[in-house]
Amino acid sequence: MKTEDLKNNKEYKYGFTTDVENIRSPKGLSEETIRFISNIKKEPKWMLDWRLKAYNRLKVLKEPDWQKPKYPKIDYQDLYYYSAPKSASDKPKSLDEIDPKILETYKKLGIPLVEQKRLNGIAVDAVFDSVSVATTFKDELTKKGIIFCSISEAIQKHPDLVKKYLGSVIPISDHYFATLNSAVFTDGSFVYIPPNTKCPMELSTYFRINASETGQFERTLIIADKGSYVSYLEGCTAPMRDENQLHAANVELVALDDAEIKYSTVQNWYPGDEKGVGGIYNFVTKRGACRGKNSKISWTQVETGSAITWKYPSCILQGDNSVGEFYSIAITNNFQKADTGTKMIHLGKNTKSKIISKGISAGNADNMYRGLVEIKNKAINSRNYTQCDSLLMGNKCGAHTTPYIKNNNATSTIEHEATTTKINEEQLYYCNQRGLDQEEAVSLIVNGFCKEVLQQLPMEFAVEAQKLVAISLEGSVG
Amino acid sequence: MKQNYDFKIDKIKDLTSEEISLRKKNLDLFYQTGFPNKKDEDWKFSDLNSILSNNFNKIANNDFLPREKEFKIIDEFEHNFISLFNGKLISKDFSYEEKNKILIKNFDYKDNLVLDSKNSLYFLNNALATGGFSLEISKNYKLKKPLVVYNNFSNSLKEKIVNYKNSIILNENSELNLINYINNSSKENFMANILESIKVKKDSSLNNILINNSKCNCYFYKYIKSDLEKNSNFENYLLSSGLKFNKLDIEINLNEENSNSSVFSALNLINKEHQEIKTRINHNAPNCNSYQKVKNVLNDESKGVYQGKIFVKNISQKTDAYQLSKALILNDAAEFDAKPELEIYADDVKCSHGSTSGSIDLNSIHYLKSRGIPEKEAYQMLINGFLCEILEKLSEGKIKNFLKEKLERQINGY
Amino acid sequence: MLNIKNLQATIDNKHILRGLNLNIKPGEVHAIMGPNGSGKSTLANVLSGKNGYDIKGEIKYNGVSLSKLSTEERAQKGIFLAFQYPLEIPGVNTNTFLKTSLNSVRKAQGEKELDTLTFLKLIKEKASELGIDEKFLSRQLNVGFSGGEKKKNEILQMKLLQPKLSILDETDSGLDIDALRIVADGVNSYKSKENAFLIITHYQRLLDYIKPDYVHVLSNGRIIKTGDADLGVQLEKTGYSNIV
Structure with missing residues (x-):
């Protein structure tokens, strides 16, 4: 590959904006903004009250500052909290009614909705900026009693489920960004799998951040009722912007008796340019409750984008014999910063958790694994296994590991291992000798390093993720 | 609930007005937070304020020097010694060593030891410390016998x-086996807050051992800041x-390059004992090694951190750093917390850690x-094996x- | 010596032994062969009294039921299990372990405990018979031992403790030909009219060196065929699939 080609390739592949007129809420964070959002979404009073309660709580909370990556102060009064494509205001009934420009956008991203429907058998609930614009496969899912819709629709049509579970895993009074989300969330996905039902397809949402100066605040709620199973995919790409944009989503998962939720994320938002200008702040709260016995929640994430990634998808293992898993790849290059990991809280008996984290750092980037494993006194016969591996490329970047381990039980075991190494030069040499160029060799070796996590992803995602790993590290070696 | 205290700088004799004002400043800094609590990240797992307030009514600074200067000398091996009573240097004996090779004196508070710690116990020590020692070993001198520092606490x-504060300097190419021996057998509760500065210069080697004589109601805190030069060695x-x-x-x-350090610890905790080993190893130069192995056996309601x-x-390229913590939890009321960073x-570099x-x-x-x-013996055998393994690297001999x-x-009861 | 009637064993809701019958008399050598997962190691564990199994049926050892006896009591009464995977126990010195073990057994049998000197003399003698380097005895128990060294250490313990019933669980696995011969010689030299052996193995290999009086085929938790030494040879040729 020629140097020039390389350079072009390195630039953000998805850097474009779609010219769509926006409806915006008043600028800034206020009760008025919240009422505006609630009103435009025609929400019932209980929902507005819920938001206002969060807003009042927010007023006394402070932004946390313990994280490793520091960021310039965010002016919350300088952001728009709601922006929806105009053409989506009257909800389209089918794909044909969707603004062709939006569909074009997805095509560029490699997610042609129409084709997806036919080829992949994946139901897609696409979020364009803040409003869910299209949902496919509804009929097939409806037959099984599965509800897969936007959270706005769920608030209208399934208020009992929403009331019962919203905020039951991430309470209104949680930390700053989660509470901010509770006050101003605009849209997101809602999934309910009825008892003893295996969701017949992978459910998927692609997120995009589009309009500038828009903080994006999704809210996702997934409930797997007794004996059910669902696999949910979340993928993100964002167009290039100079200003930093805040993304503070909340994702809540609830697994009842014998239920299983598998949640996979590929996050590829705009990381800023090579000098560290621009990029998304990805401050997300993801938490799952294994509420029933024998339930299982498995998080898999591939984090290659954003200027700052700051999140800890967690599992609260309440039910006896429940299982929590966390598989993560976090790649940081140039001036990217990641502070990510998980929390596994063991409350029930015979609960098990597993954490596999792979951090890769190149350029001037900083990559931190931070995690908590806590086995409470009543969680007898519980187990945790944690493995955190870091790979460093060059000596301008950093790799850090900060696990918190608390074991309060004589029958439970916690095992933690971590290593930090550089890319093996012998392996590189071997690959070079077999004709691979530096970039290819690095990609091959890094993909090998990440294998345990990549193989957790559903097939469709795994291929995309592998490509991302390679793209993210281009130009970082040699 | 905040721990009550009654600290008086005027109890301390022979201070210049300058010293008094400096000590007052430090005391004010202490008052801002009081004893460290769990909100302080460094004290997250050991909330000293609440531990103290559960066990003390009011803490006052000590101004008492006992008349008794008798203590039991260790007779298992020949050694030099320094004896402190409540921190004050009382006697010394270096009869095994050459003259003029070892400098030992009271710690000089005009030397103003700066340890850049933000910890409130550091401020408290600055405000109230008296006693302590300064020890300096001459260039090219290797002590023939180990040195025992008897930290006697009166009843x-x-x-x-x-x-109190101590300062230890090993000049170039010197060698010392140091045993800090905590000696107290009273049932009274008291606290000790010690700051120590250690300098291990080029080609020198220091073996630093800390052990206590018996069970005691002591609330002990010791902060050691050590600086290692080229080709030096520091084992704990x-x-x-x-x-x-x-x-x-x-x-x-x-x-500096090619220096080595290690920290080994073996603790068998019972009742409500609570102990924490906290380390910070700064690899500021290439080609250095650090090794840590910390083992806990936790019985009853004890807590190990x-x-x-x-x-x-x-x-710091070619760094080789390793840390391992292992705990056996023998009772559901016992707890082990770790934060290996x-x-x-x-x-x-080759850096790794493990914790089980x-x-x-x-x-x-x-x-x-x-x-x-029999089962009971089997348990004892495994626990002994588990903890005694810590001493493996120590060379065979009377000290080991x-x-x-x-x-x-x-392990088997005092 | 050993009488097993309708033995059933369950662990984690898995029914592993499903009605096993076996009688062993003093002086006899029995071999139990069977495919993986047939319950061979479970039988060894159950006989040694390992916790965690739910047991039905009857095991009598010299007329006494084993069901109420702990692992160490069984050992003290002369039941020895050579482990398939001898455990590594860091920090515990091999000599200390062997001495504690021997004296526990001697004490239980009403014999005088050995002092260190006598013990060391005895252990050196036994070790040299098996070609075990003395240095091993001062190392941590099984830590860093090769597969062969661990198995030799098991046989050394057998010869030291002088059990009446020795159960060898896959003792041949992981051994090269020389180690196999040493182990077999160790067993053969300990054979007598009073002692019995139960050899659990997947392959005929060990039985080429230690000739069994009986060979049993274990399948699905039951003994489905019993024969003499020739049965083992036959199995080696035809495999288990023809019988099971």
């Missing part, structure tokens, strides 16, 4: 805090089971039992035997 320290053995509370806070700065941080600067900015905690291995118990060994025997007594 009359009820609800008192003893603060921490065996402090029996203290009611103990936090050993050790900072090791590997400032390990917070270890390895920091590797970007110039790596912060790494250089790529050509949990029950004793029942398969091993079964194996021992299948050879006819002494430590092993002490450790076994700590």
Whole structure:
């Protein structure tokens, strides 16, 4: 590959904006903004009250500052909290009614909705900026009693489920960004799998951040009722912007008796340019409750984008014999910063958790694994296994590991291992000798390093993720 | 609830007005937070304020020097000694060594030891410290016998805090085996807050052992700041089971190439004992090694904590750093907390850590039992084996035997 | 010596032994062969009294039921299990372990405990018979031992403790030909009219060196065929699939 080609390739592949007129809420964070959002979404009073309660709580909370990556102060009064494509205001009934420009956008991203429907058998609930614009496969899912819709629709049509579970895993009074989300969330996905039902397809949402100066605040709620199973995919790409944009989503998962939720994320938002200008702040709260016995929640994430990634998808293992898993790849290059990991809280008996984290750092980037494993006194016969591996490329970047381990039980075991190494030069040499160029060799070796996590992803995602790993590290070696 | 205290600088004699104002400043800094609590990240797992307030009514600074200067000398091996009573240097004996090679004197508070710690106990020590010693070993001198520092605490320290500072300097190409021996057998509760600065110069080697004589109601805190020069060696053995509370806070700065450091610890905690080993190893130069192995056996309602941080600067290529913490939890009311941290900015390094905690291995118990060994003995055997392994690297000899025997007594009851 | 009637064993809701019958008399050598997962190691564990199994049926050892006896009591009464995977126990010195073990057994049998000197003399003698380097005895128990060294250590323990019933669980696995011969010689030299052996193995290999009086085929938790030494040879040729 020629140097020039390389350079072009390195630039953000998805850097474009779609010219769509926006409806915006008043600028800034206020009760008025919240009422505006609630009103435009025609929400019932209980929902507005819920938001206002969060807003009042927010007023006394402070932004946390313990994280490793520091960021310039965010002016919350300088952001728009709601922006929806105009053409989506009257909800389209089918794909044909969707603004062709939006569909074009997805095509560029490699997610042609129409084709997806036919080829992949994946139901897609696409979020364009803040409003869910299209949902496919509804009929097939409806037959099984599965509800897969936007959270706005769920608030209208399934208020009992929403009331019962919203905020039951991430309470209104949680930390700053989660509470901010509770006050101003605009849209997101809602999934309910009825008892003893295996969701017949992978459910998927692609997120995009589009309009500038828009903080994006999704809210996702997934409930797997007794004996059910669902696999949910979340993928993100964002167009290039100079200003930093805040993304503070909340994702809540609830697994009842014998239920299983598998949640996979590929996050590829705009990381800023090579000098560290621009990029998304990805401050997300993801938490799952294994509420029933024998339930299982498995998080898999591939984090290659954003200027700052700051999140800890967690599992609260309440039910006896429940299982929590966390598989993560976090790649940081140039001036990217990641502070990510998980929390596994063991409350029930015979609960098990597993954490596999792979951090890769190149350029001037900083990559931190931070995690908590806590086995409470009543969680007898519980187990945790944690493995955190870091790979460093060059000596301008950093790799850090900060696990918190608390074991309060004589029958439970916690095992933690971590290593930090550089890319093996012998392996590189071997690959070079077999004709691979530096970039290819690095990609091959890094993909090998990440294998345990990549193989957790559903097939469709795994291929995309592998490509991302390679793209993210281009130009970082040699 | 905030721990009550009654601290008076005017109890301290012979201070210049300058010293008094400096000490007052430090006391004010202490008053801002009081004793550290769990909101302080460094004290997250050991909330000293609440531990103290559960066990003390009011803490006052000690101004009492006992008349008694008698203490039992260790007779298991020949040694030099320094004897402190409530921190004050009382006697010394270096009869095994050449004259003029060892400089020992009272710690000089005009030397103003700056340890850049933000910890409130550091301010408290600055405000109230008296006593302590300065020790300096001459260039090219290797002590023939080990040096025991008897940290004697009198029986009359009820609800008192003893603060002092020590300074230890090993000049070029010198060698010292140092045994810090905590000696107190009263039932009274008291606290000790000690700051120590250690400098290990080029080609020198220091073996630093900490052990206590018996169970005591001591709430112990010691902060050690050590700086290592080229080709130097600094090994630590921490065996402090029996203290009611103990936090050993050790900072090791590997400032020049080819220096080595290690921290070994074996603790068998019972009742409500609470002990923490906290380390910060700064790899500030290339080609240095650090090794840490911390083992806890936790009975009853005891709590063991390990917070270890390895920091590797970007110039510190070829660093080899390792930390391992292992805990056996023998009772559901016991707890083990760990925070093993790596912060790494250089790529050509080998850094790893491991931490395991949990029950004793029942398969091993079964194996021992299948050879006819009764269950209780099988447990004891595994626990002994688990903890005594810490001493393995120590060279064979009387000191090792002494430590092993002490450790076994700590495990099997004083 | 050993009488097993309708033995059933369950662990974690898995029914592993499903009605096993076996009688062993003093002086006899029995071999139990069977495919993986047939319950061979479970039988060894159950006989040694390992916790965690739910047991039905009857095991009598010299007329006494084993069900109420702990692992160490069984060991003290002369039941020895050579483990398939001998455990590594860091920090525990091999000599200390062997001495504690021997004296526990001697004490239970009403014999005088050995002092260190006598013990060391005895252990050196036994070790040299098996070609075990003395240095091993001062190392941590099984830590860093090779597969062969661990198995030799098991046989050393057997010869030291002088059990009446020795159960060898896959003792041949992981051994090269020289180690196999040493182990077999160790067993053969300990064979007598009073002692019995139960050899659990997947392959005929060990039985080429230690000739069994009986060979049993274990399948699905039951003994489905019993024969003499020739049965083992036959199995080696035809495999288990023809019988099971």
